[in-house]
Amino acid sequence: MKRNKQQLNNLGRRTLVYIIAAFGGAFLYVAFCFIRIAVTGEIKGHDLYEYALEKYLVEEVVTGRRGTLYDRDGNALAEQLTSYTLYANLFDGYGDYVEDIDYTAKQLSTVIDLTEEEIVTILSKENVTQVEFGTAGKQLTYLEKEKIDDLGLSGIKFRQNTKRFYPHGVFASHTIGYTKLNDETGSLTGEMGLELYLDEYLAGKDGIIQYIKDKRGYLQPNKEEYVVEQAYDGYDFYLTLDSTIQTFLEEGMDTVYEQANPENLVAVVANPKTGEILAMGSRSSFDPNIRDIESYNNPIVSEPFEPGSTMKIYTYAAAINEGKYSGSQTYQSGSRLVNGSTLRDYNTSWGTITYDQGFYRSSNTAIIDILNNWISPDQFIEYLEAFGFGSTVGVPLPSESSGTLPTDWDLTQKITAGYGQGILTTPIQHIQAITAILNEGKLMKPQLISQVYDPNNEEIIYEVEPEQVGTPISAQTAEQVKQLMIGVVESEDGSGRIAYSLKDFSSGGKTGTAQIADGTNGYLANEYVYSYIGFAPADDPQLVMYVAMKRPETGGHDQLGQIYRFVMQNALIYLGAEKTPVTDISDVYQNTEVPQLMNESVESAVTKIEEQQLEPIVIGDGTQIFVQSPKAQSSVSVGSKVFIQTSKTYSLPNLTGWTKDEVVQFAMLTGLDVEYVGEGYVIDQSIPEGQLLTNPIGIRITLTKDTELLNDKIAEQHKQDNSAIQESNTTEETDEESQE
Incomplete structure (x- = not known):
């Protein structure tokens, strides 16, 4: 019995020794592993530091803000806002989810542009965990998001993204343009107008930051973010556009576009001494917030047309500058035979009149005589080139057209170009050309941008100065042509007296009425482009305006004159009153x-x-x-x-x-x-x-x-x-x- 007890004690001791030895070995192994990990930073070939970073280090993209477009007074015309995309969680494993489809649909239909039935269809999709609501649920404003939040709907969520906002809606829309949101990158890209032309400068540069999170994904306290790549905001651009004058222009164009229903309608208002464009617009137009676009071209720079008699300004200027003009000399008006074609005045009953009267009345035969007797057609074409016709002006807008000048071999076309047929021009070219007439012969480049601001360094990095691009005529010639243009409005037989006289300001201008070409079939009967270029006040022009209308269903210069008078009258009062806007336009016009x-x-x-x-x-x-x-x-x-x-x-x-x-x-x-x-x-x-x-x-x-x-x-x-x-x-x- 004793022997058996001794054997058991020996066995117990051996077992204890084995256990202690096993634990000791395990401890030594663990200690060895810790020492090895501490020394090498690896386990089983895996870098533990990299593993920790992968698990707890968060890397985020910081989006650079797209630059803002401002008017000359700092009013935002295009700006970046935060928007929201609505989606619904249909899977209970992702937290709260849509439990009552009918109730949710009924409530949501009061906020987004979908019917209750359409929302039920979306929420009833099978084999999906999340759904969106199409365009009706995208680019929602904060107020719309707040309204939906207040409904307290289970499973209704939002993703935050960026949105380009145009505060004025239909407002110089072809000039400002619009942006498109890239769903993959979340960035905005310019698609038209200044937004497209200046895209690389407006677009911000995205950056990258890193930070350590805890197991629940929150930033660790007292830990800093690490900037891997700096984000930069896009440049802000201050334009020459004046929102008050642009508003006058939009209102005037709306009225006439509705009344006359023309094929198109364009207008530009500028400062003739600096070339600054204060307002420009066209019809049809669109709201860049919803992009209801009928035409993607900006007709002011991209769609040249035969301008008609506004070109007589430059024919007369060429003759005067060459010292060949005599305004009091008379000629027989009516018609002329040119290369086998009969070219006529629109009124063949004037009889014998002076060349000054020929300008006032807009006589074609006066132009034909000037180009046959006083200067050559080739000299005239050289003057047109000096005024900037046949070349792009260089405004910061895409797809600018240079128009066309008559071909070298077509003498008839060179002569008809003198009164605006057989030549293609753009409204922006007319604005540039007229500056030489109103600015002592100095040709000023049209300007759309006044300043560029870098928000990253908080400094103005570019400031535009008036730019003279030529001197096609002398100051004396410019003054003489200006006086002829004043006669168009103020003389008894002036073609602009009825439609284009201003109520409170003396002014000058030139009418244009061009037949519309029918391809190789000549010109269409009773189909016209009506145009006018005018300035005021006559003695010291502060504003010049070009306006044109193609194929109106009703009216012509009488309708076009409504826009011109409305815009110029109000704009001059506005500028003369130290930028105090007119509070009641009806008082000005006695409407x-x-x-x-x-x-x-x-x-x-x-x-x-x-x-x-x-x-x-x-x-x-x-x-x-x-x-x-x-x-x-x-x-x-x-x-x-x-x-x-x-x-x-x-x-x-x-x-x-x-x-x-x-x-x-x-x-x-x-x-x-x-x-x-x-x-x-x-x-x-x-x-x-x-x-x-x-x-x-x-x-x-x-x-x-x-x-x-x-x-x-x-x-x-x-x-x-x-x-x-x-x-x-x-x-x-x-x-x-x-x-x-």
Whole structure:
């Protein structure tokens, strides 16, 4: 028994020794491993430092902000904002998820642009863990995000990203352009206008930072971020555009575009002494926030066209500068035969007039004589090149066109280029060329950028100065041409006197009316581009404006003049009042509002119209109004005609002195089929006043821009009317005497 106990004790001791030895060996092995790890930093060939970094080191991309586009006064025109993309979590393993699809859809439909049914369809997708909501759920503003957050919907989440915002909407849109968001990189890229042209300077540079996180992914306390690559914001650009003048331009263009419905409409306002572009726009236009774009070209720089008689400015300038011009010399207007083609004035009844009058009236034959007798067509083309035609201007906008000059071999085209046919130009070229006329012969480059600011170093890195790019004519020539342009507006027979005179400022300008080419088939009949370039005040021009309109359905220079007068009048007052904006534009133009006349009696309607200082035109012999034009609450100039129709049968009024637009309005109401001859104001009608009309009928209307001829016609009619009244009175007196 004792022996057995001793054997057990020995066995216990041996076991204990083995256990101690095993633990000792394990301890030594672990100690060895720790020592080896401490010395080598590796385990089983893996670098533990790299493993820790991989597990706990976070690397993030820091996005550089895209630069802002400002107007000249620091108002943002294009800026980067934070936006949000909406998505829904459908998988319960990712935390909270959409539990009640119908309720969620009903609530979301009150905020995003999707119906309840469309949202249910999206949330009911199978075999997906997350869903987005298309364009309706992208680029949401913070306020929209906040509204959705307030709904307290389970499973509805957001991703933060960047958004380009254009505060003014439709506002110099082809000039400013727009950006597109790259869904993969989250960066904004310029797609049009300045956004595209300046993209590499506006675009920020992304950076990289690193930091150590804990096991839950949070930044460790008292730990710093490590900048691996510095992020840089894009440059900010201050433009020459003036938001107040641009607003005037947008408003004026909207009105005329709606009334005339032209194929396109362009306008530019600039400072002629510095070349700074203060406003520019076109129609059709678009809102860059939603990109409802019809045309991706900027017609002011990219779409050249035959300009018409505004080119006569430079034909006269060339002749004057060569010392060959005599404004008081007379010539026989009408028509000329050039290389077998008969070229005419738009009015062939002027007879013998001076060359100064030829400019005022916009005579084509005066140009033909100048290019045949005083300077050669080749000399003229050299002057056009010196004024900048046939070359790009160099504004910071993509796809600028140089236009075209006449070919060397085509003599007829060189001559017709003198009055703006057979030559292609852009509006921006006209703005550059006219600066030489208004700036003592100095040709100034148009400028769109005034300053470039680096937000990273908080300093202005570039400041644009006025840039003279040539001196095509002398100061004396420039002054003489300027005086001719003043005559276009202020002389009795000036082609711009009716449509382009300003109320409170003396001014000058030149009209243009160009036929539209029909390929190899010549020119289209009664299809025109109307244009005007004008400046004010006449003695010291502060503003110059070019405006053009192609193929309007109604109107011509009378419609184009509405834009010019509205913009120039308000812009000059705004600038002259030390940048104090006009608070009530209607006061400047003496506008008034058309009253509501539908279903009114004729007597009541006429009274209401006259109380608003408007002219009533009653159509028909009924007692109640069933149609009115313009519509109620329209803003029109004092003295405008308001048409009220009372029956389908009516007596044709005397249309003498009416504008083409007024005839168009009348024809739309009555169904008259009108053939228009000429432009300006009505001087003759093929159906006499007073004829009773029931059914639609054809009528030929003759119009004139010759105010002297128009005034004579009106005076003659007044004389006839007075004679008729006197004859009627005499007849009544004779009847009374015979009765006695």
